[in-house]
Amino acid sequence: MAQAAIELTGINKSFGAVRANRDINLEIARGTIHGIVGENGAGKSTLMSILYGFYQADSGEIRVGGKPASIKTPNDAIALGIGMVHQHFMLVDNFSVLENIILGAETDALLKSSIAKARSELDRLEREYGLEVDPDAIIEELPVGLQQRVEILKALYRGAEILILDEPTGVLTPAEADHLFRILRQLKEQGKTVVLITHKLREIMAITDTVSVMRQGTMVATRETRKTTVEELAELMVGRRVLLRVEKGDAEAGAVKLAVKNLTVRDSRGVTMVDDVSFDLRAGEIVGIAGVAGNGQSELLEAISGIRHAVSGSVMLEGKPIDLTGKADPGELRDRGLAHVPEDRHHVGLVLAFEENENSILGYHDDPRYLRGPFLNIDAIMADAKDKIEKYDIRPGNPRLKTANFSGGNQQKIVLAREIEQDPGVLIVGQPTRGVDVGAIEFIHKRLIAMRDQGKAVLVVSVELDEIRSLSDRILVMFAGRIVGERGPEATEGELGLLMAGVEHQEAAQ
Amino acid sequence: MSTPYAKLPAWADYGLIPLINLSVAFIVAGFVVMLVGENPFRAAVILVEGAFGKGTGIAFTLFYATTFIFTGLSVAVAAHCGLFNIGTEGQAYIAGLGIAIVCLSFDSTLPWWLTFPLAIVASALVGALWALIPAYLQAKRGSHIVITTIMFNFIAASIMVYLLVGPLKPAGSQAPQTRNFLAGAELPKLNWIIELFGAKIRSAPLNICFLLALAMAFLVWLLIWRTRLGYEMRTYGHSPKAARYAGISETRIIITAMMISGALAGMMALNPVMGDQHNVAIDFVSGAGFVGIAVALMGRLHPVGIVLAAILFGMLYQGGAELAFEMPAISRDMIVIIQGLVILFAGALEHMFRPYIQALFASFSPKSVGMQAVNGKGA
Numbered sequence: 001m002a003q004a005a006i007e008l009t010g011i012n013k014s015f016g017a018v019r020a021n022r023d024i025n026l027e028i029a030r031g032t033i034h035g036i037v038g039e040n041g042a043g044k045s046t047l048m049s050i051l052y053g054f055y056q057a058d059s060g061e062i063r064v065g066g067k068p069a070s071i072k073t074p075n076d077a078i079a080l081g082i083g084m085v086h087q088h089f090m091l092v093d094n095f096s097v098l099e100n101i102i103l104g105a106e107t108d109a110l111l112k113s114s115i116a117k118a119r120s121e122l123d124r125l126e127r128e129y130g131l132e133v134d135p136d137a138i139i140e141e142l143p144v145g146l147q148q149r150v151e152i153l154k155a156l157y158r159g160a161e162i163l164i165l166d167e168p169t170g171v172l173t174p175a176e177a178d179h180l181f182r183i184l185r186q187l188k189e190q191g192k193t194v195v196l197i198t199h200k201l202r203e204i205m206a207i208t209d210t211v212s213v214m215r216q217g218t219m220v221a222t223r224e225t226r227k228t229t230v231e232e233l234a235e236l237m238v239g240r241r242v243l244l245r246v247e248k249g250d251a252e253a254g255a256v257k258l259a260v261k262n263l264t265v266r267d268s269r270g271v272t273m274v275d276d277v278s279f280d281l282r283a284g285e286i287v288g289i290a291g292v293a294g295n296g297q298s299e300l301l302e303a304i305s306g307i308r309h310a311v312s313g314s315v316m317l318e319g320k321p322i323d324l325t326g327k328a329d330p331g332e333l334r335d336r337g338l339a340h341v342p343e344d345r346h347h348v349g350l351v352l353a354f355e356e357n358e359n360s361i362l363g364y365h366d367d368p369r370y371l372r373g374p375f376l377n378i379d380a381i382m383a384d385a386k387d388k389i390e391k392y393d394i395r396p397g398n399p400r401l402k403t404a405n406f407s408g409g410n411q412q413k414i415v416l417a418r419e420i421e422q423d424p425g426v427l428i429v430g431q432p433t434r435g436v437d438v439g440a441i442e443f444i445h446k447r448l449i450a451m452r453d454q455g456k457a458v459l460v461v462s463v464e465l466d467e468i469r470s471l472s473d474r475i476l477v478m479f480a481g482r483i484v485g486e487r488g489p490e491a492t493e494g495e496l497g498l499l500m501a502g503v504e505h506q507e508a509a510q
Numbered sequence: 511m512s513t514p515y516a517k518l519p520a521w522a523d524y525g526l527i528p529l530i531n532l533s534v535a536f537i538v539a540g541f542v543v544m545l546v547g548e549n550p551f552r553a554a555v556i557l558v559e560g561a562f563g564k565g566t567g568i569a570f571t572l573f574y575a576t577t578f579i580f581t582g583l584s585v586a587v588a589a590h591c592g593l594f595n596i597g598t599e600g601q602a603y604i605a606g607l608g609i610a611i612v613c614l615s616f617d618s619t620l621p622w623w624l625t626f627p628l629a630i631v632a633s634a635l636v637g638a639l640w641a642l643i644p645a646y647l648q649a650k651r652g653s654h655i656v657i658t659t660i661m662f663n664f665i666a667a668s669i670m671v672y673l674l675v676g677p678l679k680p681a682g683s684q685a686p687q688t689r690n691f692l693a694g695a696e697l698p699k700l701n702w703i704i705e706l707f708g709a710k711i712r713s714a715p716l717n718i719c720f721l722l723a724l725a726m727a728f729l730v731w732l733l734i735w736r737t738r739l740g741y742e743m744r745t746y747g748h749s750p751k752a753a754r755y756a757g758i759s760e761t762r763i764i765i766t767a768m769m770i771s772g773a774l775a776g777m778m779a780l781n782p783v784m785g786d787q788h789n790v791a792i793d794f795v796s797g798a799g800f801v802g803i804a805v806a807l808m809g810r811l812h813p814v815g816i817v818l819a820a821i822l823f824g825m826l827y828q829g830g831a832e833l834a835f836e837m838p839a840i841s842r843d844m845i846v847i848i849q850g851l852v853i854l855f856a857g858a859l860e861h862m863f864r865p866y867i868q869a870l871f872a873s874f875s876p877k878s879v880g881m882q883a884v885n886g887k888g889a
């Protein structure tokens with residue numbers, strides 16, 4: 001066996017009563033790609049944060065390249081050649097791409113020369129790995145997909161020997177993920193070591209050499225990827241058999257609930273993001289919008305939910321128009337039966353500094369159920385939060401815990417529980433299962449399908465083709481702001497992939 | 511990733527860390543005292559005795575604390591909504607005008623217990639209106655509230671100077687202040703409370719505003735953590751995007767929060783004006799608005815913390831005055847330096863020692879660091 005790049009022995013880490021890591025042993029060989037899988041809250045991010053110096057283990061030993069290492073801060077980790085791409089982006093929103101990349105790695109006293117050097121280095125990295133981003137774009141104006149690229153570039157720029165990626169493909173399409181994997185393989189060929197945390201077992205099978213499974217804070221198994229299967233991994237993770245594709249009957253589409261006509265949306269720089277989009281969403285059906293991240297899906301969702309200005313077109317909710325000036329009151333739309341699970345749960349869908357129960361009423365905080373006159377009805381809010389925790393198996397089951405301390409998948413469940421439990425007539429969902437484990441995906445999909453079967457209209461935007469295909473009754477494909485095709489659920493991945501890449505569209509235009 | 515460092519237990523967070531910050535501030539202040547050739551230990555004794563040693567000292571300490579509770583609450587309310595209100599000073603100052611109008615109109619006809627509620631309303635209203643303009647400019651025009659509130663401090667000061675040397679000054683008087691109020695605008699003292707405990711009080715300005723301040727602290731707690739409005743303010747304060755998503759109007763929440771903040775700032779003026787001086791004089795706020803920023807920070811934006819921090823600053827003011835009196839080498843300005851050091855260590859550098867203490871805790875007892883989970887069901 002090749003020399004170990006990283007050896008972890010007997011790692012323990014508790015947060016109060018939560019034992020996030022117990023007695024973890026792990027050895028990762030140099031020049032390999034090692035996958036780590038496990039349910040939400042299994043302790044994957046915690047383990048990697050210990051390796052990267054964000055947390056310190058309560059006990060245990062870390063060896064890097066055979067030598068005992070004391071990693072107290074991320075700077076120690078970087079000095080040891082460990083780089084990390086986080087599950088949640090760590091970028092300065094109002095800085096440019098270039099500024100973010102050199103942040104903390106400035107080489108000269110004068111920023112200007114650092115920037116010039118960084119620009120050429122970045123140029124090289126971008127060309128070498130095909131990670132194209134406009135170095136002068138401002139982060140907050142980039143779609144999440146591109147922000148992700150910046151994170152990856154940032155780690156590469158610091159010359160990491162060991163690269164940890166915590167759910168890097170959560171926001172990427174299969175094509176983009178393939179692209180990332182090409183980069184990772186290239187890194188591996190250069191002798192670098194990659195640790196990949198993901199919930200997508202397909203990716204594990206496609207790219208890793210070895211894979212470890214975590215469950216409830218412990219390391220339950222390590223396998224050679226060649227010798228295992230998706231089913232085995234899923235079962236190891238969850239401790240029971242998992243339906244990887246939820247069964248559903250045929251849709252019985254009814255009346256039109258949401259009618260979008262000739263909708264056009266521009267972003268703050270005047271670029272057309274949604275271009276003359278029209279479609280209907282009917283009661284009792286799930287419509288999926290597929291597309292590569294950044295093709296206008298986010299803007300479409302925001303316009304429909306009344307938080308983004310549309311330059312022209314109309315959206316009718318149950319026959320009545322939605323105010324598209326960007327000044328619509330989302331509260332009023334909620335009253336009219338429109339619920340929205342936003343793509344960006346960290347900045348939009350949740351207030352991370354709030355307790356879980358406070359987030360469970362966000363947007364519904366003026367519902368009389370949660371109020372006693374001008375006062376919050378704390379008892380009702382807590383009871384309601386506990387109820388949802390129970391129903392959606394949100395862990396840890398403590399409504400007083402700060403939301404930032406829940407794992408990514410559980411945070412997503414908090415948002416979904418809040419929106420679905422309001423029993424809306426129309427539910428629009430952005431990236432329903434981003435960062436969510438296989439067991440929870442099964443659960444969320446079942447919920448969405450149950451809503452459909454109750455005659456609710458569901459619009460799902462996802463960059464996961466698998467998800468779109470298994471959920472949707474109709475699939476719309478978006479490319480460059482337009483809807484370039486509609487397909488049934490039987491559409492093949494290849495067919496959709498071509499549409500998403502705009503191939504058919506361009507041919508038609510010629 | 512939330513915080514790179516795990517959370518401390520509450521007692522360390524709210525007790526130990528402020529204590530360490532304070533101790534460091536006093537140690538550094540001690541060196542300053544040594545530098546001017548005085549004994550720092552004796553200075554400390556004089557300071558504490560001056561503030562708490564005698565009944566009169568306690569009454570003065572609480573009188574100053576009253577002022578700082580109002581300004582601290584004012585800063586905190588805005589801060590919970592993500593707004594940095596530096597205009598507390600000016601809002602309090604201009605509120606003196608509202609109080610002057612009420613008191614000068616009614617002090618000969620109404621008893622204090624009727625004048626007082628009117629003056630409360632007038633001070634809160636004027637303070638709120640003075641905060642309204644910067645709030646409106648922030649909400650509608652995006653003019654940064656820090657800049658506009660600073661400018662409004664200057665405007666308030668200019669207006670008050672104009673009024674106090676002109677229209678509001680009694681004819682023939684040399685002093686830039688209104689005439690003295692009559693008994694109908696004098697607030698009852700609270701010195702008897704301290705005397706209940708057996709302490710003797712000569713004359714001290716502690717008055718009923720102290721109770722009003724405590725009541726306001728409770729109301730602010732209710733507002734922030736128990737009302738829908740407070741929930742909306744906190745949502746906006748943490749994440750404007752989430753507030754937008756939740757249907758919280760940016761304009762409405764900014765204006766409301768700033769007006770409440772301004773009202774609290776305005777009520778501060780009641781304490782010196784009606785409780786002590788019985789007139790509105792030039793510069794009667796004298797920096798209390800800015801101390802409010804330190805008090806709010808040190809009190810971690812929580813009313814209980816703010817009351818405690820306000821008492822601490824009250825002690826520094828009162829004990830400092832005694833110190834300047836007892837030790838000639840220590841001038842008034844030295845006291846300001848000591849106050850500045852406390853502000854620096856306890857307010858501005860609040861987080862300086864935190865990482866070390868967290869590391870220390872983590873190495874002694876890892877389990878103590880972290881959030882409490884109610885049931886251990888979570889993995």
Ligand SMILES: Nc1ncnc2c1ncn2[C@@H]1O[C@H](COP(=O)(O)OP(=O)(O)OP(=O)(O)O)[C@@H](O)[C@H]1O
Pocket residue numbers: 015018019020038039040041042043044045046047087395396405406407408409410435437512513516880881888889
């Ligand atoms: N700072 C913290 N304070 C308290 N509890 C925490 C903290 N960080 C993590 N936890 C808890 O530790 C457990 C492990 O969390 P972790 O983020 O490592 O899970 P994960 O495997 O990465 O999950 P996911 O797949 O959802 O990202 C969870 O129960 C989580 O709630």
Ligand SMILES: [Mg+2]
Pocket residue numbers: 044045046087166407408
């Ligand atoms: Mg994680």
